[in-house]
Amino acid sequence: MGAPLTHLGPPILLLLQLLPLPTFAFFPNIWSLLAAPGSVTHQDLTEEAALNVTLQLFLDRPSPGRPRLRLEDYRGRTLLADDIFAAYFGPGSPSRRFRAALGEVSRANAAQDFLPASRNNPDLHFDAERLVQGRTLLVGALRETLVAATAFESALARQRLGAALHALQDFYSHSNWVELGKQQPHPHLLWPRPELWSLAQVGDPTCSDCEELSCPGNMLDFTLLTSGYFGTHPPKPRGKCSHGGQFDQSSSQPPRGGINKDSTSPSFSPHHTLHLQAAEVALLASIQVFSLLRSRLGDRGFSRLLDITPASSLSFVLDTTGSMGEEINAAKIQARRIVEQRQDSPMEPTSYVLVPFHDPGFGPVFTTSDPDSFWQKLNEIHALGGGDEPEMCLSALELALMHTPPLSDIFVFTDASPKDTFLTNRVESLTRERRCRVTFLVTEDPSRVQGRVRREVLSPLRFEPYEAIALASGGEVIFTKDQHIQDVAAIVGESMAGLVTLPLEPPVFAPGETCVFTVDRLLRQVTVRIHGDISSFWIKSPAGVSQGPEEGIGPLGHTRRFGQFWTVTMTDPPQTGSWEMQVAAEGTPRVRVQAQTSLDFLFHFGIPVEDGPHPGLYPLTQPVAGLQTQLLVEVTGLVSRHNPEDGQPHFSHVVLRRVPEGTHLGRVPLEPVGPPERGLLAASLPPTLLSIAAPFSLELAGQDGGGQGLRRTAPQPCAVAPVLLELSGPPASLAPGSKAPLSLHVASFSGPQDLDLRTSVNPRFSLTSNLSRAHLGLNESAWGRLWLEVPDSAAPDSVVMVTVTALGQGASPVPPTHAFLRLLVLASPSQGPMASPAHSAGRVLPPAASTPLPSPSVIRARAGEGTVSTSWWGTVAGVLFLLDCSSW
Numbered sequence: 001m002g003a004p005l006t007h008l009g010p011p012i013l014l015l016l017q018l019l020p021l022p023t024f025a026f027f028p029n030i031w032s033l034l035a036a037p038g039s040v041t042h043q044d045l046t047e048e049a050a051l052n053v054t055l056q057l058f059l060d061r062p063s064p065g066r067p068r069l070r071l072e073d074y075r076g077r078t079l080l081a082d083d084i085f086a087a088y089f090g091p092g093s094p095s096r097r098f099r100a101a102l103g104e105v106s107r108a109n110a111a112q113d114f115l116p117a118s119r120n121n122p123d124l125h126f127d128a129e130r131l132v133q134g135r136t137l138l139v140g141a142l143r144e145t146l147v148a149a150t151a152f153e154s155a156l157a158r159q160r161l162g163a164a165l166h167a168l169q170d171f172y173s174h175s176n177w178v179e180l181g182k183q184q185p186h187p188h189l190l191w192p193r194p195e196l197w198s199l200a201q202v203g204d205p206t207c208s209d210c211e212e213l214s215c216p217g218n219m220l221d222f223t224l225l226t227s228g229y230f231g232t233h234p235p236k237p238r239g240k241c242s243h244g245g246q247f248d249q250s251s252s253q254p255p256r257g258g259i260n261k262d263s264t265s266p267s268f269s270p271h272h273t274l275h276l277q278a279a280e281v282a283l284l285a286s287i288q289v290f291s292l293l294r295s296r297l298g299d300r301g302f303s304r305l306l307d308i309t310p311a312s313s314l315s316f317v318l319d320t321t322g323s324m325g326e327e328i329n330a331a332k333i334q335a336r337r338i339v340e341q342r343q344d345s346p347m348e349p350t351s352y353v354l355v356p357f358h359d360p361g362f363g364p365v366f367t368t369s370d371p372d373s374f375w376q377k378l379n380e381i382h383a384l385g386g387g388d389e390p391e392m393c394l395s396a397l398e399l400a401l402m403h404t405p406p407l408s409d410i411f412v413f414t415d416a417s418p419k420d421t422f423l424t425n426r427v428e429s430l431t432r433e434r435r436c437r438v439t440f441l442v443t444e445d446p447s448r449v450q451g452r453v454r455r456e457v458l459s460p461l462r463f464e465p466y467e468a469i470a471l472a473s474g475g476e477v478i479f480t481k482d483q484h485i486q487d488v489a490a491i492v493g494e495s496m497a498g499l500v501t502l503p504l505e506p507p508v509f510a511p512g513e514t515c516v517f518t519v520d521r522l523l524r525q526v527t528v529r530i531h532g533d534i535s536s537f538w539i540k541s542p543a544g545v546s547q548g549p550e551e552g553i554g555p556l557g558h559t560r561r562f563g564q565f566w567t568v569t570m571t572d573p574p575q576t577g578s579w580e581m582q583v584a585a586e587g588t589p590r591v592r593v594q595a596q597t598s599l600d601f602l603f604h605f606g607i608p609v610e611d612g613p614h615p616g617l618y619p620l621t622q623p624v625a626g627l628q629t630q631l632l633v634e635v636t637g638l639v640s641r642h643n644p645e646d647g648q649p650h651f652s653h654v655v656l657r658r659v660p661e662g663t664h665l666g667r668v669p670l671e672p673v674g675p676p677e678r679g680l681l682a683a684s685l686p687p688t689l690l691s692i693a694a695p696f697s698l699e700l701a702g703q704d705g706g707g708q709g710l711r712r713t714a715p716q717p718c719a720v721a722p723v724l725l726e727l728s729g730p731p732a733s734l735a736p737g738s739k740a741p742l743s744l745h746v747a748s749f750s751g752p753q754d755l756d757l758r759t760s761v762n763p764r765f766s767l768t769s770n771l772s773r774a775h776l777g778l779n780e781s782a783w784g785r786l787w788l789e790v791p792d793s794a795a796p797d798s799v800v801m802v803t804v805t806a807l808g809q810g811a812s813p814v815p816p817t818h819a820f821l822r823l824l825v826l827a828s829p830s831q832g833p834m835a836s837p838a839h840s841a842g843r844v845l846p847p848a849a850s851t852p853l854p855s856p857s858v859i860r861a862r863a864g865e866g867t868v869s870t871s872w873w874g875t876v877a878g879v880l881f882l883l884d885c886s887s888w
Contacts (some may be wrong), residue, residue: 040522049286061251070357101307108162117728200224205239210257215270244270315353319414357396390419417462427820431473474716484562503713507662523595542577598637626750635679647705693722724812733826742786796827
């Protein structure tokens, strides 16, 4: 490790000496290892730093009613998110949301090497001696992270944090900081004002010529700070260092060679022998950033930023017209029950979101972390006026999606059909982007024609937009009556308990046919929900014991009925094996089987890139028709400290089905990636699946530790996009009175496309585009430029969402494709939280153990603000580096 880290103190020195020495590199993500085996990536540095600070938080703040975590239990071990979650919150506590949040940060970090707007910008990678400019953008990104996190914009905060960490880590790989003998982070890199000092000037030669792949001695003997040039923009001045590697055009110009320490491979990294030292310093610097965020946000805000909790958010969309008295009361009762049962417990919601609507109005959105504030606001809502149909339901739902954290449930209470049906497809796409599940509780029978005042005769199909959104999001539409709404609304509390949905065979339920689902020994609270015009049903256990529709306690569990809504909750522990079920009903009954478990999975998509300067996996939020795509699965809940006799559960393959028909599309084997305890699996999606733009479902299958069948289904179906649509913005935040350029890219890989490109922005700022139509052949692309004008009156520290929609034209138009981009309007730097400290910044950050919890905050946002989430890959494991630090 080099010279001793004396400033860390004896306990931390001992800890570092007990650690296995890791091997680090600065390639983007796990797929980069194909090009440089033995390397670790930006992703690893990011997640190791986050896990270290998260563990420090757990050590500082013991969980009530749980044994204190002990530092010695983690020395010399690889940190795993599942392990520390189980130790802190208790066995079975789901880590899915936490791992997803870390994945967002890591993917935003890795995306800097792939996205067109960032991959060739030297300021974002500390290339080309652009050190002052790079520091400016780095500090700006950190400030945006703090502002967005404070405003409950966690998804945007994670994106900006990932970008900041990428630049920070690149500084130690792309500059000669390590070559100068430095073993600690640069003391002034995270502050906007102190000079970086000793910077090489334009006329200072920095490198000698090196004609070999490995160039350990090509730095000239001097003490100036520099970095390498990459490519031809900007051109490398005479005597300057190159970045280096086989894809760097500047490295063939004298002085040849380069100085980057990105990987273990001399083909990519001329200073490959120093990658470990550079990564050690980069890891310490990344821990500084996470500690800074904890210090500035407080433990509550930091936990919300990274979803360091097994709980989810509570998000309501409420119809407030005159006929909604019973529904509003039901929502209040459920909210109060959740607040009372979960307050001051690990399952207390992390945030609360409320969006009212009627006609013609909707919003504003109310967001808070304080349950009492949420209850007070909810209690102010009463059913007043209106009473006609339809209503502005989808506009309110879109607003809720913009402000609800990813992987959350949203509950819509209404007795009316939507007036704004034109938003259906966009809301569907936004639910996929946010990975949020929407459940509609509708106290209106679709065939009922009396009750509300109507301005026109309404179609019996008027609730189809709700059905489409529920299908796309993995939610439900539950029709009930006023007298049953309070009992049916209990689904709110049940859905927030971290349930998984079990796949049914066949997946589309047919009356009179037998349906099968598999129960494994990791499941508890298995519940069957049936709703529709049901005449009878039976459920049979693997032992042959049956239970019918008789209410009360039966041989298998507890049956309850509320009108046309039935629930059967099995007695714990449920018998493992194949269960059978049959339902007799008029029409098609709706059947769903859910259960509590910590064993779940996340999934992402990407395209392997192996021939560029930064090989890795290019991110896709969804597969694109005609474009070969990798499916990436991350299993959560694999605690490594289990009884060896129990065995470790594993998934062997994925079953693909067309949605909603349930047609079998194939069975694809899953290949493990990395150590088994990390639960990383990968598969290539079959070309037949990607030949047309259509939705499909994912079912993971394998065995639990005892050899029993194990099945999980993705909470929502995936959609194959007909075209690739990318929207990117400037590297820095927006300012009131500015005009920002945005880049638009659309490409077709499945055949000719004739597309209309439509844009919108919320709030309604001026937005112009030079690309409104695109005529694409096979494997053709089109590029456009958009200009977003931010008025002087724009609220500082607010969010703008830009949406671009590609619509197919012709006799058989393809489904619309949407791209979402969130941008932050920031106040002037002098008003922000990143002011330079009065004392020296030369020391490392504290663990912030003494930082008091801030008062819960409340955010009221304008109607129509937006959000977007980027999908990427995440390992969530790290080597323990806890720091004893001084204050920031």
